[in-house]
Amino acid sequence: MDKSVEKKLTHWLKLQKSACGYYLNLSILFGVLTGISLMCQAWLIATILQGIIIDELPKSAFTDHFWLLLILTIFRGVLAFARERSSFKAGAQLRVHMRAAVMDKLAALGPAFIQGKPAGSWASIVLEQVEDLQDFYARYLPQIVLAGFIPLIILIVVFPINWAAGAILLATAPLIPMFMILVGMGAADANRKNFGALARLSGHFMDRLKGLSTLKLFNQGAKEAKAIEKASEEFRERTMSVLRMAFLSSAVLEFFAALSIAVLAVYFGFSYLGHLDFGHYGSSISLFTGLFVLILAPEFYQPLRDMGTHYHAKAQAIGAAEELMALLEHPEQNKADQQADTTNFEGDIQxxxxxxxxxxxxxxxxxxxxxxxxxxxxxxxxxxxxxxxxxxxxxxxxxxxxxxxxxxxxxxxxxxxxxxxxxxxxxxxxxxxxxxxxxxxxxxxxxxxxxxxxxxxxxxxxxxxxxxxxxxxxxxxxxxxxxxxxxxxxxxxxxxxxxxxxxxxxxxxxxxxxxxxxxxxxxxxxxxxxxxxxxxxxxxxxxxxxxxxxxxxxxxxxxxxxxxxxxxxxxxxxxxxxxxxxxxxxxxxxxxxxxxxxxxxxxxx
CATH class of the missing domain: 3.40.50.300 (P-loop containing nucleotide triphosphate hydrolases)
Structure with a gap:
């Protein structure tokens, strides 16, 4: 797909987010609170282990820490549930709004326009293509904000503790979105072709279904069965192409996230062995520092990985948006002016x-x-x-x-x-x-x-x-x-x-x-x-x-x-x-x- 077209479709998709109402902002808020609560949990765990293992303090000294850790665990679960619910509601409101807009537009354009496509193609637009916008608004858009906000908070917390660990996180963070973009370059085009194949298959199948008795009458059933089989095979191949993109994207992101965490673990390991002596601010690296940073490291990359995981939702939405945008922005012929003339039609019509x-x-x-x-x-x-x-x-x-x-x-x-x-x-x-x-x-x-x-x-x-x-x-x-x-x-x-x-x-x-x-x-x-x-x-x-x-x-x-x-x-x-x-x-x-x-x-x- 041409980059200018993809950029235009992405911009159009983002313009529709107002239909999600306040649920989209709620989803982002719950995501940020989840990230902050996890940092608090990491601090509590590192503090407890530092005190028990290194400082040899009794476990009773950390009773309050254990209770607070339990409360935070429950609180994170509630936040995760609330985020999922608000994300779903945001996508659901968008789908209802979009379907209403599509139906209103079709009613305004009239039967002469509708007859330009088979009924199955319109069904594909109203049902499947609108449905495939769900994850873009429910997951991808909130995740873009979280992918920028949560790693930034973690960096702000880590740098005062150990600047070397912060530098490693900062240097390796761009690897994930960079490879996500490289892998996902063809995903939008693959999804667009997939939707085209689905629309053709839907239209072809519904038209043949309506004329089934006629096809049997003229003994054309076997021929049409082969045509449907060919269209189905085309759709299968395009669907597998989209799935290959999705799996390849996930595998690449997991690989680079694991590699980045491994670099951080190696740094702390050699520091504890005495082979590395930098990154701290005067005092040696404590167990608390290493545990705290290593517990936060997966969560530092997790929003970026989630954004990569949900990137296929963006590609899917762009593929679906092409026909939706073309339909909703289609000019309405002979549309009455804003200051249209009115008449009461009291008499007969001439x-x-x-x-x-x-x-x-x-x-x-x-x-x-x-x-x-x-x-x-x-x-x-x-x-x-x-x-x-x-x-x-x-x-x-x-x-x-x-x-x-x-x-x-x-x-x-x-x-x-x-x-x-x-x-x-x-x-x-x-x-x-x-x-x-x-x-x-x-x-x-x-x-x-x-x-x-x-x-x-x-x-x-x-x-x-x-x-x-x-x-x-x-x-x-x-x-x-x-x-x-x-x-x-x-x-x-x-x-x-x-x-x-x-x-x-x-x-x-x-x-x-x-x-x-x-x-x-x-x-x-x-x-x-x-x-x-x-x-x-x-x-x-x-x-x-x-x-x-x-x-x-x-x-x-x-x-x-x-x-x-x-x-x-x-x-x-x-x-x-x-x-x-x-x-x-x-x-x-x-x-x-x-x-x-x-x-x-x-x-x-």
Missing amino acids: VEAVDLAVYSMDGTQLVGPISFSLAAGEHLAIVGSSGAGKTSLLSALLGFLPYQGQLKVNGIELNRLPKPQWRKQLAWLGQEPQLFCGTVRENVALGKAAQGQVLADDDIKALLAKAHILDFIESQPLGLDFPIQEQTAGLSVGQAQRIALARALAQQPKLFILDEPTASLDSLSEQAVQGALTVAMRDSSCLMVTHRLESLHAMDRVLVMEKGLVVQQGTYAQLADVDGVFRRMLAESSATEYGQIKAESEENK
């Missing part, structure tokens, strides 16, 4: 587009420039072949895609309207019904619940009746508590679409935005949904994308799109009477319908 050009998230032009208008209470249909830009136009109107030109709602530019206020006026119904795990009651009342309103059961039943699905719900033993499972399991597409329609009707919208609402339905379900929509839209405006040309008689006007441009517009009768794209589409639709009728009749024979 939409006017002038030289409108719609773009994808990566800047590719999808639609335009086009101009059209939707009058108050008007029902406008948009037709065209696949890829003509119909859905992209609706996404721009919903605020999910960037645009240039003018797109005004009641005379106010759309990107100056607060999105929540604008979307409260809309009811959207797409090709695939979007229902959530829960009951029928919860799904129908979802929009109102988000606005802090409560729908009574009678109101919910009235909405289900309008959507022609009440009979089915009441036939179930649980009624409105009928559970809707993942992927709407247990419901047909038509039933799910009608429940989604009931939810849309609950909004009492002023503008219906419909994207092929009957595309996946059988004829009976299509008639039920279309009939419910016709009744519901009598007093509202409507903008509908459809391939069903036979339903256009009920629309006030029709826009015909081709290659991102509006090539025709007018009433159904006007467009059917002139040569052009619409008449060609009618001819193709009639031929397709005739072919289906003929195939069905031959099948019946």
